[in-house]
Amino acid sequence: MARTAKVQRLTALAVKRYADDRSVSAPLHDGGGLYLRKRDASALWYLRLTEPATGAQQWHRMFPDDPLGGYPHRSLLDARAEAKRLWDLRSEGTDPRALRLKTIATRRQADLDEAAAEKRKVTVRVLFERWCAVDLQPRVGTDGKRIGRKDAGAYTRAQFERRVFPKIGHSAADEIKRGDLLELLDAVKSEGKLRTANILLTDLKQMFRFALARDLVLRNPLDTVAKRDVGGPSVQRDRVLTVEEIRQLPGSIEASGLHARFAAAIWVILATGVRVGELLGAVWLDEERDPAELKTIADASGVKLGFVNLKRRTWHLPETKNQRDHTIHLSAFAIEQFEKLAELTVASNDDPDRSVPWVFPNMANDGPVGVKSFGKQLSDRQKTPERRLPHRSKATTSLLLSRGRWTAHDLRRTAATRMAEIGISGDVIDECLNHMIESRVRRTYIRDRRITEQRKAFDALGARIHALLAAPASGKPESQRRVGRRHGLSEARLATATSSPKHLPQRSRQVRTEGTALTAHSGVDFDKWPQ
Structure with missing residues (x-):
């Protein structure tokens, strides 16, 4: 639609009087499609636009993402500046209302994705239980060979209960960083239990590799960590009685x-x-x-x-x-x-x-x-x-x-x-x-x-x-x-x-x-x- 010939009709005092007068309910027009409308106990700024496809008149609320986007938090000068920005978008071929709807849809999808990710998110303890149930339980494979661990992961569970869960058991597995795990391993190393530290390193790597294969984490934080970085390389015992x-x-x-x-x-x-x-x-x-x-x-x-x-x-x-x-x-x-x-x-x-x-x-x-x-x-x-x-x-x-x-x-x-x-x-x-x-x-x-x-x-x-x-x-x-x-x-x-x-x-x-x-x-x- 053509803009109103006279714009910026209002003054700050006129706007204040309008907002304070509860007996007046009709919109207050500043020209150029800019209105101040009363909604319940609030006075909100709107821009009146025309739908390009149908020619229908539409109200476009301004400052929609600001909880305090109405008057007096947003002044007459703020409203005029925002109206100019929206008209400039319209002049460039972008419909502000369509852009707003697209933004709302994008945010809604982001919220859904975040909720789904939160639902998929597992803690380190939950990840361990799943890994233990799937990979550590002793069973016979299709080739007749025994797979899993003969103690069903009892030793590994005892080590995790003692050294892992108290520190990061309730943390999300996909938020665990290499430094978090190395801190645990360094604590074992400082006790002088180098072999235990290497065994714990191996178990942690296997657990996160299990999680990576099932899309529970984006990466294995210990992929680049070797035994030489923790307890030292394994030394093959060669003691023989003379x-x-x-x-x-x-x-x-x-x-x-x-x-x-x-x-x-x-x-x-x-x-x-x-x-x-x-x-x-x-x-x-x-x-x-x-x-x-x-x-x-x-x-x-x-x-x-x-x-x-x-x-x-x-x-x-x-x-x-x-x-x-x-x-x-x-x-x-x-x-x-x-x-x-x-x-x-x-x-x-x-x-x-x-x-x-x-x-x-x-x-x-x-x-x-x-x-x-x-x-x-x-x-x-x-x-x-x-x-x-x-x-x-x-x-x-x-x-x-x-x-x-x-x-x-x-x-x-x-x-x-x-x-x-x-x-x-x-x-x-x-x-x-x-x-x-x-x-x-x-x-x-x-x-x-x-x-x-x-x-x-x-x-x-x-x-x-x-x-x-x-x-x-x-x-x-x-x-x-x-x-x-x-x-x-x-x-x-x-x-x-x-x-x-x-x-x-x-x-x-x-x-x-x-x-x-x-x-x-x-x-x-x-x-x-x-x-």
């Missing part, structure tokens, strides 16, 4: 006061190379017992069920760490250790006429001993007296050997090393220790487990350990040398076991040495062995 240390072991075990079961366990690992979880899950073969029930108990205890058959001289594990079965041939040396363990078998709580199936039973005799118990027993006897824990062994240094501390897994590494020294090939050692074959092609196409070679390797290893224990350890008194002979496979005892099996436990009376001469096995002359 020949002299193996000879010192019997005397050290005697002085340590270790329970006879754990004393035998040391030699069992040396003779078989089993993992601790496999060792403590051993049961005596009994066809009357339900394997499924035993497996349930073993899984709940975190150990791997394995059946010891002294008659056939085998130790069969239906499932192991690398998700395949494994059968260990028991050398004569290993058999003697299991004979000692058989002598310690106790009656079952449910049936006094039957023995407890577990080779290493717990205090209640209703399952295996805890998977960490053996390691704690060794650790308690390899520390300075001032670091002794309450109610633990007083023989704090009894198991320290000449090259320092050692662990149960070091015994497994020692077994592999001694096999290699004998001349056993690496692929046979891998099978004996049930290692995952590195080459995917070999895993796929070579299905032979080298059973015959494994049997020879285990026998040769047992013979080697026997030969080492038969020789006196240097620098040890004669009394300790006698202890070494008791812990080794004495030829006198072997002869007695062969000729008169009645002295053996009922479980091991079926075992025969079949005339095997240990020191002459596999053509190895241990008298010429380098010391």
Whole structure:
């Protein structure tokens, strides 16, 4: 429409009188389409425009985004300036009313997007619960392989409850920055727990990678953070017991006061190379017992069920760490250790006429001993007296050997090393220790487990350990040398076991040495062995 010929008709005083006079309701016109209109108790500024398409007259409210956009907060001069701006837009071909509607629609959509984003937003704790339910629960994949974590994320949850949730548990996951997480990791590092810091770093990275894949966060804040930035690079342990240390072991075990079961366990690992979880899950073969029930108990205890058959001289594990079965041939040396363990078998709580199936039973005799118990027993006897824990062994240094501390897994590494020294090939050692074959092609196409070679390797290893224990350890008194002979496979005892099996436990009376001469096995002359 054409603008009114006369503009700026009003004065500030006239506008004030209009606003104060409640009896007047008609709009006050300043010219050029600028009006002051009363709405309820307010006086608002409007610009009267013509719809380009229809020619209809429309009221366009001015200062719509200002809650105080009416008179007197917006003066006559303010209204005239805004009216000029809107007419200039109109002259440029832009409809102010259409522009306003578009702005309203844009803001409404932004509000909807923000609400949706708020609905999708998850806290760090909620993200953890979702990650734990999807990725950490143990289950079997479509290929038959076990996925998830065997403890269902229990260790990870404990670490998060202690170190993560108190600080950022209620924070939005997509607002977490790299610095927030590094602050948590630095706190663990400052405690001197470098390995724990690296484990926590790995878990945090996996959790945020899970969130990134599901569009819960825009990026993984730890993508560029490596272990060297937190706890340092992982150091592969390479501790191996020397020949002299193996000879010192019997005397050290005697002085340590270790329970006879754990004393035998040391030699069992040396003779078989089993993992601790496999060792403590051993049961005596009994066809009357339900394997499924035993497996349930073993899984709940975190150990791997394995059946010891002294008659056939085998130790069969239906499932192991690398998700395949494994059968260990028991050398004569290993058999003697299991004979000692058989002598310690106790009656079952449910049936006094039957023995407890577990080779290493717990205090209640209703399952295996805890998977960490053996390691704690060794650790308690390899520390300075001032670091002794309450109610633990007083023989704090009894198991320290000449090259320092050692662990149960070091015994497994020692077994592999001694096999290699004998001349056993690496692929046979891998099978004996049930290692995952590195080459995917070999895993796929070579299905032979080298059973015959494994049997020879285990026998040769047992013979080697026997030969080492038969020789006196240097620098040890004669009394300790006698202890070494008791812990080794004495030829006198072997002869007695062969000729008169009645002295053996009922479980091991079926075992025969079949005339095997240990020191002459596999053509190895241990008298010429380098010391």
